[in-house]
Amino acid sequence: MTIAYLDCFSGISGDMFLGALLDTGLPFEELEKAIGSLPFHGYSIDRKKEMKNGLSATRFLVTVEEHHHHRKLPDIEKIIEAGDLNNDVKQRSMRIFRAIAEVEGSIHNHPPEEVHFHEVGAVDSIIDIVGAVFGADYLGISSFNASRIPLGAGFIKSGHGIIPVPAPATIALLKGIPVYNSGLEYELVTPTGAALLKEFVDAFEGMPSMVINNIGYGAGTRDLPDRPNLLRIITGTDPGGSDTDTIAVLEANIDDTNPEWLGFIMERLFEEGALDVIFTPVYMKKNRPGIQVEVIGRPESKDKLSEVLFNESTTIGIRYRLSQRKILKREETMVETPWGSLSAKKIIRPDGSAFIQPEFESCKKTAREQGIPIKDVYTRILSVNNRP
Secondary structure, three states, rough: OOEEEOOOEOOOOHHHHHHHHHOOOHHHHHHHHHHHHOOOOOOOEEEEEEEOOOOOEEEHHHHHOOOOOOHHHHHHHHHHHHOOOOHHHHHHHHHHHHHHHHHHHHOOOOOHHHEEEEOOOOOOHHHHHHHHHHHHOOEEEEEEEOOOOEEEEHHHHHHHHEOOOHHHHHHHHOOOOOEOOOOOOOOEEOOHHHHHHHHHHOOOOOOOOOEEEEEEEEEEOOOOOOOOOOOEEEEEEEEOEEEEEEEEEEEEEEEEOHHHHHHHHHHHHHHHEEEEEEEEEEEEEEEEEEEEEEEEEEHHHHHHHHOOOOHHHHHHHEEEEEEEEEEEEEEEEEEEOEEEEEEEEEOOOOOOEEEEEHHHHHHHHHHHHOOOOHHHHHHHHHHHOOOO
């Protein structure tokens, strides 16, 4: 499994992201073929080596004949759908554009489908987004971590006139992402860069544990006064025999919820993607007995899980954090028993050995159908499949 760390000390843009992917090993010919399958013309792409503050980097270049062509979201989706790309690349690319359309629609009071894209709807931005998604997929990067994101200040020209930096779409896309003031009056993060962060990055907690394989630098357009205008990507593999996974942990302390509701709240949380839900008895202020609710879920499910807690319980505040965990590699399998084939997981230990873990629901169903204790089903599976 390949993991990546985005070191965004000078911000991020679509062309910097692509330049860094090329610098870390993405073959330009493969990128050219993927972009060439999209049904539009009047452009050329290239890459070149540049030096930024003595550091060698790759600059990704797009030259277009078409300028300020306004497109709506359905137009862009048709272009992406028609490309010779795998389904995951198409879906992620369209998800990025939809995220941009939703924030632009909110800013300008239009439905996402009616938003007229300006800069982001131009050919070069479609190339940047689709190329970035294709590149990450081609390199087999399964997860991204990133540094905190520096923001600039000042004003820039846009299709809507003079707007502040960060651009309204950029700052809206960065909701929930840790940022800080760079002290520079430059646009360091573009809407495309912010949308890529939103789609790809699981955690903004610094470099994850990894064995480093490759390092790539993507060059930005301008020169900055106090730092090299580069995006650094570091790729590697997990050093152990387990996968690194990023999860969201939500917590709430409740002392005034009807206990009869708690089972229903747990069901709703699982319906919305919770990986685990834990109720712990606690004593709260004024020595009141209460319940601490801990919910573990995917980072992208955090808002939905929070909504369930706010709607279904009486809590008025939720703590949350992104956390990394190590999980053993596993795969679904079937095991033969006297009662037929039953579902189980084959779990791989760090030393490469494996063991079988029965699936509870499959065992429960068999126990009911056969009229036997569930422990007998478990014991049979474990005794047959976990012999040394």
